[in-house]
Amino acid sequence: MLSNRLVTALAPAIWGTTYLVTTEYLPPDRPLLASLLRSLPAGLLLLVVVRRLPRGDWWWRSLVLGALNIGAFLPLLFLAAYRLPGGVAATVGAVQPLIVAGLSAGLLGQRITLRVGLAAVAGMAGVSLLVLRAGAQLDWLGVAAALGGAVVMASGIVLGKRWVSPAPLLATTGWQLVAGGLLLLPVTFLVEGPPPALTATNLAGYAYLAVIGAALSYSLWFRGLKLLAATEVTFLGLLSPVVATAVGWVALGQELTVAQVCGAVIVLAALVVAQTKGGSGHADHRVRGGRWRRQPGRGGGVTTRA
Structure with a gap:
């Protein structure tokens, strides 16, 4: 449904503001600290609300998903944000729909x-047009x-689509945020050392990333992943570079060229x-238990893991 897509689209739109917050409100050169303070407090907050822990296979599944979606992704995200202009950092990830399509197959x-x-x-x-603007510096470590x-x-x-949690949405989101945050905790202190003295501006930035940029946005994202096909969800992620570029133009006075407008x-x-009918070419994939079953989709019956 259109409403499900619009609600899910709020998550990448929020993530598009991450680059502005990182460069303008957080202490410099602390990508791991930013990742940790974004994920662990948000996850603990959700667990306090739902008061439910994983059971059975979901102990290790939460760890795997938390490592992918949080523990590995957030440090890479913040490293890119620190080393690249916001629009550049956000738009390199546009290759993600192609990767999701391949993994989904x-x-x-x-x-x-x-x-x-x-x-x-x-x-x-389109995102390459957003990147190619005067003065954009491509730091290859940031691109990587x-x-x-x-x-x-x-x-x-893709794994989140294959492994459908029986628990409420906020519980599943909290498990992944906590798992990713706990993986980040020792690495952060080993690599970056103790946190520096934080200003009120820094604390406000971290609070925004934890509450809005993690607890809220990941809940919306995982909700969409449960209701929509994997390829539909990942294409919504293309909103992130568009929002990042727009925010850079409005808030930071960055130049917006005709090529960038065309790219958007x-x-x-x-x-x-x-997102149109037939765009994903696949029905909703869900996993409940360990049996294969037939599940009707847009193009007829398809085989899914149930």
Whole structure:
């Protein structure tokens, strides 16, 4: 449904503001600390609210998903944010829909349609126009971090679609945030040492990232992943670079060229094409238990793991 897509789209739109908050409100050169303070407090807050712990296989599944979606993704995200202009860092991840489509074909049995392939290529072309502007500095370590973030998040999306949690949404979100945060905790202190003295501005930035950028946005994202096909969800992530570029233009006075406007239009068009009927070429994949079953989809019956 359109309402489900719109609600899910709020998550990448929020993530598009991460780069502004990181560069303007957080202490410099602390990507691991930013990742830790974004994930662990948010996860603990959700666990206090739901008061439910994982059971059975979900102890290790939460750890795997938390490592992919949080423990590995957030440090790569913040490293890219520190080393690249916001629009550049956000748009490198546009390769993610193509990665998700490939992983979905192997792990979910999802057929890669021509529509999805063309939309993914168009999305990549659009974000490249967003990147190519005067004065943009491409730090290759930052580019590698952004690309690595796209790979691990794509893996988390597909596995999250395959492993459907029986627990409430906030519980599943909290488990992953806590698991990722706990993995980050020792690494943060070993690599970056104790946190520096934090100003009120720093604390406000971390609070925004934890409450809005993690607890709220990940809950919306995982909700969408439960209700929509994996490829539909990942294409919504293309909103993040568009929002990041728009925020950079409005809040930081960054130049917005005709090429960038065209790129944004192409990205939005690719997103719409991927969301139209038949765009995903696949039914909703859900996993409940360990049996394969037939589940009706847009194009007829498909085999899913139930």
